[in-house]
Amino acid sequence: MDNNVQLLSLATAVPEHIIQQSDAAETAARLFADRFQDFRHLAGVFTNAGIQTRHAARPLSWFTEPHGWEDRMSAYVDTARRMFAEAATKALADADLAPDAVDCIVTVSSTGLATPSLDAQLARQMGFRPDIERVPVFGLGCAAGVSGLAVAARLARNRPGAVVLFVAIELCTLAFRLDELTRANIIATALFADGAAACVLKSGVDDGLIEIEATGEHLFPDTLGIMGWKVDDGGFGVVLAQSLPPFVEAELGGALDSILDRNGLSRNDIGRFICHPGGTRVVAALETVLGLPTGTLDVEREVLAEYGNMSSPTVLFVLQRALRQGLPERSAMLAMGPGFSASCMTLRRVA
Template sequence: MIDSVKLLSLAVAAPEHVIYQSDAAETAARLFSSRFSDFGHLARVFGNAGIYKRHTARPLSWFEQPHAWHDRMEAYTEVAGQLFVEVTNKALYRAGLKPQDIDCIVTVSSTGFATPSLEARFAAEMGFRSDIERVPIFGLGCAAGVSGFGIATRMAKGRPGATVLFVSIELCSLAFRLDELTRPNIIATALFGDGAGACILRAGEGGLAEVESTGEHLFPNTLGIMGWKIDDIGFGIILEQSLPPFAEKYLGEAIAGILARSDLKMADIDRFICHPGGAKVLTAIESSLSLEPGSLDHERDVLSDYGNMSSPTVLFVLERAIIAGLPKRSAMIAMGPGFAASCVTLKALA
């Protein structure tokens, strides 16, 4: 019988630069209010987003100047590389492992790209073996913290004894656009931050939790809800206003379907650990999953301290849930471009 996959360790990190929401609101008003007639109406999002501060790859002054692909990807390679090394070292230390013990690395990121990929760029510095297996993944967006975790789990399960490193890195702030006078771009300036998370997984004994099941649901005819449009300047955000009502209407049914594939019911889940896409999205998730209003407390705390960091945000929530003490069974949930929902269930180890 193949041993179940265990989560051996978890680590998170964020860039050094901090932007307080009050400063972001003032700067956005200065940059957009005279050029965008509806800015006054949209500016309320800065106060309603449930965010106190965010961490960013560059200081606030950097975003007041125009930047094209070269600047953005140069910043991405530099800061994402720093975060990759930091969270990997933290996760290794907490697992009591060395870089040479890692057999496979799954890296997810949708806010920048580098070729060679990040894990290849830092393989020598980190001390990874030359036969290490690399799986860099782009395009899963906010869902990648859960779906990438699931992919890493299946890599570990398919190779008993192999130790898999899962790293999620997003620098959402580098997609900020001075030239985009649109509602989604204004909302993005109030919502997104930067961060990284890393997990180590292995089939065997010990660890923080057992990975019980993984699954995804792709909603048909929903490509326009979330994603990137790409032009000569950089990424431009696609973010439909319909996301919170969509989540409220359809997420619960999708998660119930994912759980049913593993003979689980919604009632079997003691705690949902959700990607906090935003204050309205969290309220919609609570309604869709039939949770008490305000019950996603770790999610709201992470949103306040870091904003929406896309894929690693759910790992920040998971860290707080682990510190507080995981219940018998929990479910990590995230939604992202596709439009899709991902779910991983975890069982606490006695």
């Protein structure tokens, strides 16, 4: 039996509060229109974002009041714990495994801080063993759904027979700011949402959903200002460059070809791309770069419409639907994030 890594299960979770995009637009207008001169020029983003509903850690009314670090991180830990437990429990049940079978947990999140880490806080509740290996990862942003899964896959490959649990959890809405009268903040309030996904990985098996084949990343030089956080007393403040879609069109293709080439592959070997839908303009840019007819990334647009941009878990929501539809012989997951960086993973259909 070889040590090829397979994905045994994939589960998702979202917080209970649902925000209709029309309500978000109305609330944003009430909060910003009289204080931010450019708001009227940006208001169209709420209707052009391709989003109908989003899930949030707190009800919409919570965001109409000022909050600082303590409020935001308290909300993060409270909601992240519940989503972690829900997604991980579902994933383990779908893999027909008990929590004490898990040997390692990789957790990615860039939208809140918790020390001890979430996995430690939930260890007794979940029933994890005392000797479990924990790998919490911060700062990879939207790309972490792919790059974090790649870390989990490498750990599984290097420890044949070990069960690795991967959890991606983000509470992007907690970075919405009343005091940030900026273009980036308005766009964030129109795009970002909260969610979680969990996967169970194991090597040396032949009955998984899909095999994780190759992984790779590309860090673009001198691009630190494209995406990320600034940090002040009020919490996280979004950094988001207006030039992202044109940058994707100009630069992503070469980076993707380089990643695939390092693994002995080319785009012609890929039957389907599974992409992180950062927004409608980014999805359109991805179709251009990948040479796909407009509308090909339909599942990406569906997830964006129903859930918004949840950062790292979003591409796993797309993968979940793509698995249900059935994947070709080889697929490729693709996400981009702070750095600015691109992360790619190829998947092989299990015979």
